[in-house]
Amino acid sequence: MAVVRVYVKDDSLSIEVKNFLRENGVSFTEYDVDKYPSMRQEAMALTKGVDAFPVVLVDGKVIFGKKTVSELKREFKVKGKLEKYVSKFFEVREQIKSSIPAIERKKAWDGLESKNFLVGVTSGLPTADRATVIEEVASNLGKGCDVMRIDIESYNHLTPKDKDDLKHLSEAQGMKWAIHGDVTVDFTQADKEIWEHADLSLKEYIKMVKDLKALYVNFHAAVYPQPQIHEGVYKSNRRYLGPDGKGIYETLKxxxxxxxxxxxxxxxxxxxxxxxxxxxxxxxxxxxxxxxxxxxxxxxxxxxxxxxxxxxxxxxxxxxxxxxxxxxEGHFNEDITEWMAYCIVAWWLYDRGDPMWTTICGSASPDKLIEGHRDDQIKMVDAVAGAYIRGHFEKYLNKLSSEGVMILFENPDARGGEGRGQRRFRLMRPTHIYHVIKVIGHPNIRLSIDWEHIAMHGYDPWDEAKSFPLDIGEFVVNTDVNSHPGVNHLMHPVERGDVNLYKLLWELRKRGFKKGYLTYEWGGGRAPEQRWGETIIALKSMAKMLDARIPPEELPPEFFGLGPAEVELEKRIMERNMFKPIEGTLEFPELAHGWMSGELVKKSPRKLETWAREEFR
Known part of the structure; x- marks a missing residue:
């Protein structure tokens, strides 16, 4: 450990630098030259007579304070010899970093931020707050995030002014944008009108991502409940399509x-x-x-x-x-339900041995799954839903490559609170979406996992995470995070030291999640001052620990908000009070002070108050 001495004048060593030293485990001695003339002489001797404070001495090497060379020259009118000492050191923080290579900042999790896991926040829904897109973005811009995901409620939501303002903000603030697509767009629907709306939306969102240079656009993998549950809504007088966008009869034959x-x-x-x-x-x-x-x-x-x-x-x-x-042809009865359309596509997938079927349903035939357990029906529905997603995207794969557009599919919520905890929706489980993405096989189509959405459908996020495929993390680009994910979708702020949330992220890390975004999706009807808490600080801490591959059982005190200085303080408090439990139980006199301090207390009892204030400094 390096020996650090700091000579200060008028408290010229900033709180920022002191905190930096303490956080990095650097022990240093601070000398006030105004109080101790001998220290002033010592400091002046070190600086060859230049009166420039603070003076930092690291293992005998002199470093000046946080002024540039030109500023020091103007202030002290010194030419030549000052450059010898300060030309390579402009700020005290950088000076200490470069001068002490062996200090504890070398720990894998140390540093300001993770390089591979960036922290993002959502902008919020403009219509919910009766605000413009830019007003929503601006209200959350100063939270310290790396990425902001803008909630776009329709592909034609952004005005020309919105686009210009977002581009300007990106250039001026260095902010990276991502987009959350319309949550009513459903790529798994067989209904002709909904299928065509989804196809049009996809085309427009691809243009938007390119125009804004967004990192990705995130879609819910599905919106509606499973068709055997939902068929009462769309029953007669509807036209249904196959995965290729042609009439369902073309798939049937x-x-x-x-x-x-x-x-x-x-x-x-x-x-x-x-x-x-x-x-x-x-x-x-x-x-x-x-x-x-x-x-x-x-x-x-x-x-x-x-x-x-x-x-x-x-x-x-x-x-x-x-x-x-x-x-x-011409006699086919199109007055069918969406469930019948799904059954037709299921048999088509099964008969041709389609990998979309075999990866999710194995070798089971549709009739066995239809008559089987509820989980069997879910598998069949999700395989067919995956075929519809593939049908939408096949014609855009080359465009995704050429335009550099990233599409993420997120496990959906229980839209509108319908059927919470009842496992009624399509593609509820990230594992099934992973299979769909893997079968499509395009590098620009990836997975986004929302832990609260898993809980909303009645699945346990921690059990689900432990059962994820061994390579699922390689397909994950983003994960939406909140503390205490539950069925009520409360969007709770992320808390410091939330080990349970870190365990979820760790399951992804073990399975190949080496780089991506940790996005805090705020909301839940909270007042603005209650939405954030310590979320950004907590997530950046988690990001550093993930980057360093630190398992949950080995998380350091820093994860819980305790730096070296705080840990040392806690130790001192514990040591001071270690005999409190047995106080008053001993027969011999309990000595609170030694002979010299005891005599001083007798003469000046108020000294106790002074000592108490200075004890943990």
């Missing part, structure tokens, strides 16, 4: 399994009497077309080739009739 499923489900609406009536009606019309204007029952029965009590053959014949009529 490519898959034998989809055709069979569709016919079977359609036939569920008919009982045996309805089937017989349909078959006999069809036979009667065919006889009439052949010239038999009034066919008899015997002729109709002969035409059908079945007896009325032959139940299995009637069902078989009826299915053959449906297959011939319903699946012909």
């Amino acid at each position: 490519k898959s034998a399994g989809a055709k069979k499923h569709y016919i079977t489900e359609f036939a569920r609406n008919y009982n045996l009497e309805d089937m017989w009536r349909t078959l006999s009606g069809r036979a009667q019309r065919e006889l009439q077309y052949a010239g038999n204007k009034e066919p008899t029952l015997e002729a109709v029965m002969k035409k059908i080739g079945l007896e009325k009590d032959d139940k299995e053959e009637i069902r078989k014949k009826f299915h053959e009739l449906l297959h011939g009529e319903l699946l012909e």
